[in-house]
Each structure stands twice: as structure tokens, then as C-alpha cells.
Amino acid sequence: MKGFGWPLFAAFLWIATWPAHSALCPVWTPNRALEEIQRLQQQLQHWDEAYYRQGQHLVDDADYDALQQRLNQWQHCFNPHQPAYAPHLPGNGESLHPVAHTGVKKMRDKLALAYWMQGRRDLWVQPKVDGIAVSLVYRHGRLVSLLSRGDGLRGEEWLAKAAWIPAIPLNIETGLEEVVLQGELFLTMNGHQQATDGGKNARSQVAGAMMSKQRVPLLDSLDVFVWAWPDGPATMTERLEQLSRWGLGVAAKWSHSVNDDDDVAVWRDRWFHAPLPFVTDGVVVHQSLRPAGKNWLPGEGTWAVAWKYQPPDVSAEVLSVDFPVGRTGKIAVVLNLQPVQLDDKTVRRVNVGSLRRWQESDIVAGDVITLSLAGQGIPRLERVIWRVAERHYPQPPDASRYTPLSCYTFSAECQKQLLAKLRWLSQKSVLNIPGVERSTWLRLLENGSVINLFSWLTLTPQQIAAATGFSPERANQLWHRFNLTRQQPLRRWVDALGVSLPRKALNTLPDQQWESLMQRDAMGWQALPGVGVALAKRLTEQFRDARLQALIAFLQEQGIPASSMIGMGVVENRQTEAQAQRQ
Numbered sequence: 001m002k003g004f005g006w007p008l009f010a011a012f013l014w015i016a017t018w019p020a021h022s023a024l025c026p027v028w029t030p031n032r033a034l035e036e037i038q039r040l041q042q043q044l045q046h047w048d049e050a051y052y053r054q055g056q057h058l059v060d061d062a063d064y065d066a067l068q069q070r071l072n073q074w075q076h077c078f079n080p081h082q083p084a085y086a087p088h089l090p091g092n093g094e095s096l097h098p099v100a101h102t103g104v105k106k107m108r109d110k111l112a113l114a115y116w117m118q119g120r121r122d123l124w125v126q127p128k129v130d131g132i133a134v135s136l137v138y139r140h141g142r143l144v145s146l147l148s149r150g151d152g153l154r155g156e157e158w159l160a161k162a163a164w165i166p167a168i169p170l171n172i173e174t175g176l177e178e179v180v181l182q183g184e185l186f187l188t189m190n191g192h193q194q195a196t197d198g199g200k201n202a203r204s205q206v207a208g209a210m211m212s213k214q215r216v217p218l219l220d221s222l223d224v225f226v227w228a229w230p231d232g233p234a235t236m237t238e239r240l241e242q243l244s245r246w247g248l249g250v251a252a253k254w255s256h257s258v259n260d261d262d263d264v265a266v267w268r269d270r271w272f273h274a275p276l277p278f279v280t281d282g283v284v285v286h287q288s289l290r291p292a293g294k295n296w297l298p299g300e301g302t303w304a305v306a307w308k309y310q311p312p313d314v315s316a317e318v319l320s321v322d323f324p325v326g327r328t329g330k331i332a333v334v335l336n337l338q339p340v341q342l343d344d345k346t347v348r349r350v351n352v353g354s355l356r357r358w359q360e361s362d363i364v365a366g367d368v369i370t371l372s373l374a375g376q377g378i379p380r381l382e383r384v385i386w387r388v389a390e391r392h393y394p395q396p397p398d399a400s401r402y403t404p405l406s407c408y409t410f411s412a413e414c415q416k417q418l419l420a421k422l423r424w425l426s427q428k429s430v431l432n433i434p435g436v437e438r439s440t441w442l443r444l445l446e447n448g449s450v451i452n453l454f455s456w457l458t459l460t461p462q463q464i465a466a467a468t469g470f471s472p473e474r475a476n477q478l479w480h481r482f483n484l485t486r487q488q489p490l491r492r493w494v495d496a497l498g499v500s501l502p503r504k505a506l507n508t509l510p511d512q513q514w515e516s517l518m519q520r521d522a523m524g525w526q527a528l529p530g531v532g533v534a535l536a537k538r539l540t541e542q543f544r545d546a547r548l549q550a551l552i553a554f555l556q557e558q559g560i561p562a563s564s565m566i567g568m569g570v571v572e573n574r575q576t577e578a579q580a581q582r583q
Contacts (some may be wrong), residue, residue, distance in 0.1 A: 010045075011236060014576055015219045016496050018316055019343050024317075024319070024338050025073075025074075025077035025078070026074065026077065026317075026366060029502055030076075030078065031053050031397045032390055033074065033077070033078040034078075034343055035124055035389055035390070036074065036296045036366070036388055036389060036390070037071065037074050037078065037116075038073060039199055040067060040070070040074070040386065041071060041073045041085060042508055043067075043386075044068060044071065044085060045069065045419045046058075046065070047059050047064060051207055051211075057201060057207070057208065057209070059206035059277075060201070060353075061130075061199060061201060061203050061204060062199070062311055062313070062370075063280055063315070063370070063385045064207070065313075065387065066315035066368065066370070067315075067368065067385060068085055069315075070315070070317065070368055070386070071085050072084045072085055079474060079512045084299070086150075086151040086152070086298075089314055094154050095147055095154060095156065095157045095263070096153065096154055097135050097147055097150075097152070097153060097155060098135065098137055098145075098178070098180045098293070099135070099151040099180050099182070099230040099231070099293035099294075099296050100152050100153050100296045100297050100298055101133060101135070101149045101154065101182060101296075101298060101486075102152070102296050102297065102298060102299065102300055102301025102304075103298060103299055103301060104284055104301060104304045104305055104306045105301070105305050106303075106305070106306050106307075106308060107305050107306065107307045108341075109307075110261050110264075110265055110307070111261075112445070113261045113264060113285065113305065113307050114260070114261040116285075116305050117260060117261060117264075118287065120287050121286070121287075121288075121289075122235065122236065122257075122287065122288035122289065123257070123258050123259070123261070123285055123286065123287055124236050124255050124256065124257055124258065124285070124286045124288065125255070125256050125258045125264050125267050125268075125283050125284070125285050125286075126225075126227060126251065126254055126255050126256075126281055126283065126286065126317070127254055127271050127276065127278070127280040127282075127284075128280055128281055128282040128283055128306055128308065129184040129186045129224075129225045129278045129279070129280055130184075130186070130199060130202055130203050130278070130279040130280055130281045131184040131185050131186030131187065131202065131203055131206050131279075132148060132149070132184065132186075132206045132210065133144060133148070133149035133182065133183070133184055133185075133208055134147060134149065134158070134182070134183060134184070134224070135147040135149075135155065135180060135181070136153075136168070136180075136181040136182075136224070136226075137178070137179075137180055137181075138172055138178065138179040138181075139170065139177065139178050139436070140177060140414065141171050141172050141173060142170070142171050143159070143162055143170045143171065144159070145157065145159055145575075146158045146161065146168070148210070151298065152298030152299070153298060155450045158210055160325070161210055161219065163338040164215050164220075165185075165219050165220075165222050165224075166220060167223040168224055169223060169246060169247045169248065171245075172246040173245075173246070174246075179232075180225065180229075180230055180231065180293065180444045180465045181226045181228070181229055181248070182226070182228040182230070183225050183226035183227050183228070183244075183251070184224065184227065185206055185210070185222055185223075185224050186202065186206065186222065186223055186224070186278045186363055187202045187205055187206050187221055187278070187279070188220070188221050188222070188223050188224060188278065189202070189220060189276065189277055189278055189279060190277070191275035191537040192240065192275065192276050192277070192278065192279055193273060193274070193275055193276070194271070194272050194276070194280050194309065195272050195273045196280065197279075198312065199279055199281065200279055202278075202279040203279075205218060206218075206222060209369075211221065219270065220301070223250060223277075223278075223372050224248065224250065225250045225251055225254070225278070226243055226248050226250070226251050227284065227286070227304075228304075230290075230292070230293030231292060231293045231295060234288075234289075234402070235288050236255065236257075236286065236288040238399050240255055241251040246309070246577060258285065264283060264285055264307065267283060268282070268283045268307060268309075270306060270500040271283065272309055273476075280306055280309075281308055281309055281311075282306050282308030282309045283306070283307050283520045284304055284305070284306045284307075285304065285306075285307070286303065286304045286390050287303040287304065287306055289303065290303040290304075291303075295370050310341075310342075310343055311321070312372055313342075313370045313382050314340050314341070314342050314347075314370065314371055315340070315369065315370050315371075315385060315517070316338055316339045316340045316347065316350075316368070316369055316370075316371055317337065317366065317367070317368050318335050318336070318337060318363060318364065318365050318366060318367045318368070318369060319336045319337060319338060319365060319455050320335075320336045320365050320394075321333065321334070321335060321336070321358070321363065321364065321365065321395045322334045322335075322336060322349075322421070323355075323394075323397050324416055325402055325407075325416040325420065326417070326420050327399060327404075327415040327417065327420040327421040327423075327424045327498055328403075328404045328498065329403045329404055329406055329407075329417060330402075330403065331351065331354075331355055331396065331397055331399055331403030332351060332352075332353065332354070333351070333352040333354070333355060333357070333358040333396075334350070334351050334352065335349060335350050335352060335363060335369070335381070336348065336349050337350065337369075337371075338461060340371070342371055342372070342373055343373055343377070345373070345377060345379070347371060347379045349379075350369075350371055350380070350381050351379075351381075352381055353395055355367040356386070357401065358396075361381070361384060362384070362387065362551065363384055363387075364387075364388070364391050364392055364393055364394075365388075365389075366388035367384055367386060367387050367388055368384070368385050368386040369382070369383065369384050369385065370380055370382040370383055370385055372461070397413070402417060404499070404500060404542070405498075405545050405547055405548055406543060406547075407421070407455045408421075408452055408548070408550075408551055409451060409452045409453075409545050410445055410448075410450065410451050410452065410551075415445060418453065419438070419441055419442060421453055421498055422441040422445075422450070423438055423441065424498065425453070425494075425495075425496040426441075429495075430492060430495050430496050431488055431492055431493075431496050431526060433482065433485060434481065435477075435478070436478065436481070436511065440468055440478075443467055443469070444456065444459075444464075444467050444468065447466075447467040447468075449463055449464070449467040452551065452554070453496075453497075453551060454496075454555060454558075455554075457482060457483075457485075457486075457558050458558075458561075459482065460479065461475045461476045461478075461479040462475070464478055482570065486558070486559065486560055488560040488561070489561060490506065490509065490514075491506045491509040492515075493516070493555060493560060493561060494506060494509065497548060497551065497552075499539065499543070499548070500535060500538055500539060500542065501528070501531070501539065501544050502529075502530040502531070503537075504529045504530050505529055505530050505531050508528060508529060511529070514552045514555070514556055515562075517543055518543045518544065518549065519521075520539075520540070520543065521540060522536040522537050522540050523536070525539045525540060528572065547563050
């Protein structure tokens with residue numbers, strides 16, 4: 001990653017470290033924005049109170065982090081000068097850190113990391129251990145303070161707990177007047193594999209143990225990963241060696257020198273799958289060179305960045321709710337989302353399922369949901385983690401209006417279902433019209449060129465070009481593909497109609513004329529494989545439906561299916577015309 005100037009690099013880094021879903025701001029009035037922000041802030045404060053004062057874990061760590069990030073995004077949208085939300089520690093959470101905790105910027109992906117690493121030397125990668133950040137303060141070799149991170153400037157004093165944590169040395173051999181260390185207090189695990197075991201809510205377990213007023217057995221299982229010695233030796237190697245001599249050698253075992261983003265990616269993947277003695281949520285890349293501790297400020301650390309693992313689910317804000325109607329008349333519910341990255345996919349919408357599930361889930365625009373990937377990489381709604389105060393429910397379509405036989409002709413109410421029917425018949429297994437996208441059918445519908453399920457059969461190349469904006473050559477190709485469908489057998493056209501025949505029954509359907517199907521009674525339908533009594537009755541009713549019969553009459557006028565001499569003549573004439581057009 002060479003050859004990029006500093007201005008370009010700085011701009012890219014700003015974009016790369018900003019949350020991927022923060023590009024859009026809610027369309028709210030100032031009063032509503034104030035109400036929504038205050039409400040979410042109060043909820044976070046309630047969880048903080050339970051977490052820090054009582055050691056109670058009322059919300060999943062990932063959900064809390066997602067909502068804290070959402071709150072900061074809303075504040076950035078409506079009050080950009082307001083500082084980002086940080087937990088306020090109750091009670092004794094006012095002890096000043098000798099050196100502020102800066103935190104680390106999050107890299108969106110490997111490319112962003114590569115830009116950050118450009119031009120930097122003596123870089124090291126460490127696992128990003130998931131626990132509680134603390135400061136350890138030694139004066140004349142004796143531990144005098146153990147502070148929680150808090151807001152980065154002030155934290156809660158936990159010195160009394162230090163004597164109950166065997167992994168923390170109460171005394172170290174040093175001639176230095178003061179040693180300030182920063183690290184992660186974590187729960188030791190036995191062969192923890194992040195890829196399969198997940199987070200285990202290890203962070204909350206540590207917090208609960210530290211907030212308890214009594215000595216709890218879990219304290220014996222805590223350890224500390226020191227990731228910063230602000231005013232220590234100049235190089236990472238020297239710092240790690242000295243920490244090991246003091247009995248704080250965990251970091252030395254899990255720190256590796258790296259040259260580029262490829263090196264980091266190797267360690268990141270290895271640690272994600274390998275058995276580790278702690279829970280992790282990514283990796284941190286440190287630059288050995290850093291400023292003096294007196295210059296450290298929360299949010300201002302530029303000498304270390306994190307590249308987190310992709311979580312099993314991600315949060316997304318709902319932008320709107322749509323109600324697509326399928327070809328059979330079934331109404332689904334789709335949530336349009338602020339785009340989020342899930343694995344290697346950018347997710348912009350998720351299917352909720354039925355109207356009933358949407359109503360039970362109670363989701364409207366502005367709510368925050370979590371997503372995961374189901375089988376074959378399909379986004380799946382997991383849960384709602386936040387509901388906005390002001391709720392506007394969209395009106396779904398009237399389900400009683402839609403059946404498998406509805407919307408054979410175009411109207412505003414029927415656009416969605418008719419479009420779904422057209423997309424269905426384009427498939428290779430039905431009429432096989434390759435190269436016809438959803439957008440093409442939509443243009444033909446909106447232009448008025450297609451007024452029923454099969455009226456595209458009557459279009460000329462000139463009409464197709466005018467409706468779609470295609471070039472004459474492309475319009476002629478589409479016209480030719482439309483006309484090739486005339487050669488399809490009767491069973492394909494029956495399938496295109498959307499009647500309820502199962503596939504195995506379709507495949508055994510004799511090559512008869514339409515009249516024989518419309519005259520077939522229930523016993524005749526039951527003779528086909530996969531057709532029972534109830535389905536036979538439904539098929540009889542469908543083929544006697546006036547809307548279906550009108551379409552069949554239209555197809556008969558077009559000589560479809562092309563089994564009679566007249567039909568064959570139409571096909572031959574059409575093919576001759578197509579050949580002439582291409583010449």
C-alpha cells in the first residue's frame with residue numbers, strides 16, 4: 001500500500017473508521033430527535049446502573065454496544081458537538097487515572113487497516129481480549145490502585161479486590177517511582193474457540209465479580225492482559241520482557257511483530273479458530289512508538305487500532321416497511337434497512353415473513369433490529385433490540401383481495417402481484433425468457449405496454465424499444481425471445497397461469513387443447529399424480545373461473561399452444577419475421 005499522500009490517507013482513514021451504517025440520519029423533527037435520544041440514553045444509563053453498581057447483566061453485550069453506537073450516531077446527526085455517550089460510574093467512580101485510556105479506533109476492513117499501517121514501523125499484533133479495561137498503578141513497587149476504565153479519565157477504585165485476584169502481583173521489583181499499566185482484566189477459559197463458542201458474556205461475568213461486595217470464587221479465575229505501559233521502555237520488546245519478569249507475562253505470549261495487513265490477517269484468522277485461554281472479539285495492532293502518557297486523551301489514540309471479528313449478528317436501523325405480494329397472492333413483509341455488512345454481504349433488506357409475524361414483532365421505521373445469516377447466506381431477522389417512541393404503522397394491503405387467480409390484469413393495486421407472476425413465467429423451467437430482468441417488466445407495466453399476463457406476446461420491436469429505452473437491436477432480441485415462447489408445450493403455459501398443479505402432475509399432463517382442461521372434472525384431475533380430492537376440487541374451480549378463461553381465450557387467439565397447423569403457421573411466420581429483422 002505505497003504511493004498514497006497524507007491528505008488522501010487521512011480522508012480515507014476518517015471514512016474507514018466511521019461506522020458503516022452511519023451514512024444516513026433519521027428524518028426526524030428536532031423535538032422528536034430530542035425525545036428519541038433522551039429515551040435511549042436513559043435506557044443505557046439504567047443498564048449501566050445495574051451493571052456497574054449491582055453487577056447485574058440486563059442486556060447482551062453485543063446489543064448494548066450496538067445501541068450505544070446507535071445513540072452516538074443519532075447525536076452526531078442532530079447535535080454533532082455533543083460528546084459521545086460513555087457510561088457514568090455510580091458511587092466511587094470518580095478516581096482519576098494517572099494516564100487516560102484512549103481506546104482504539106475500529107478498522108472497517110483489511111483495506112482500512114492497510115491504509116493505517118502505511119508508513120508505520122515496528123508494529124505488533126495482539127488478540128483483542130474481551131474483558132474489563134483497567135489501570136494498575138504501582139508506586140515504589142507496590143500496587144496502590146486498580147481502576148476500572150470508566151470514561152477514560154476517571155474510573156472506579158477496585159484496589160480492595162486486587163488481593164483476591166492471584167494473577168495480579170501486589171508488588172513488583174523496580175527502581176521506578178511510579179509504574180502505570182493499562183490492560184484487560186479477563187476471565188480465563190479452557191480452550192475457548194471464538195469461531196464456535198462465541199462471547200460467552202465473559203465481560204459481564206468479570207464486571208459482576210468486580211462489582212460484588214463479597215469475595216466471589218470467580219476472582220480466582222481472572223487474569224490481566226497488559227496492552228499498554230504508557231511511559232515504559234521505548235520498544236515493545238523491552239516492555240514485554242519487563243512485564244514478564246514482573247509476573248505479567250500474558251501479553252508477551254500473545255504478541256507478534258507484523259509487517260503488513262496480510263500478516264495481521266493470518267493471526268486474526270488463526271486466533272479466531274484456535275483454542276485460546278480467553279474470549280476475544282478481534283485483534284489490535286500497536287505501533288511501538290507512542291507519545292508520553294501525559295498527552296493521552298480518550299478517543300485520541302492514533303498508535304493502535306482494532307480489527308474486530310465479524311459478529312454472528314449485526315444491528316441495523318429500519319428505514320421503512322414494504323408489503324410485496326407474491327404471484328399466488330401471499331403477502332410478505334420486507335424491512336428496508338440502512339445498509340450493513342454481514343459476513344461478505346451488504347444487507348439492505350430482510351424478509352420478516354407473514355403479516356402476522358410482523359404484527360407480533362411490532363416493527364416500524366426507526367426501530368433497531370439484529371440480523372444473522374441463515375442457510376445459503378440469506379439474511380434473517382433475529383430480534384428487535386430497540387423500538388422508537390413515536391410509532392407510525394404502515395397500512396398493509398387487504399389480504400382478501402389477493403388469490404392465485406387475482407391480478408391477471410394490470411392496476412395500481414395489482415402491480416406487485418402481476419410483476420411477481422411475470423417474473424415467475426420468465427424462468428427457464430416455465431416459459432424460458434432469458435435476459436428479462438425485473439426492471440424490464442416494470443417498465444413495460446408502467447408504460448402501459450403490458451396490460452395482462454400475456455399481452456407482451458402482441459408487442460412489436462418498436463413498442464418494446466419505446467417502452468424500455470432499449471436499442472433497436474436489443475429490443476429485437478427481446479421480441480424474438482417473446483415469440484419463441486409460442487413453441488412451448490401446453491403444460492408450460494398452464495404453469496405460467498399459476499394454477500395449483502404440482503410439478504409432477506404438470507410433467508404428465510397430456511398435450512391436449514385448452515378445452516379439454518376447462519372441461520375436466522374433479523375425477524379427471526385426481527387421475528394425475530399428486531392431486532388429491534381437495535386439490536382436484538380447487539383445480540376444477542380455477543379452470544371455470546372467468547378471469548382464467550379470459551386469459552386462455554387470449555392465448556387461443558394467439559395460436560397457443562402451437563400444436564395445430566394454424567399455431568405452427570404462426571410460429572413459422574414469426575420466426576421468418578425475426579430472421580428478416582436480424583438481417
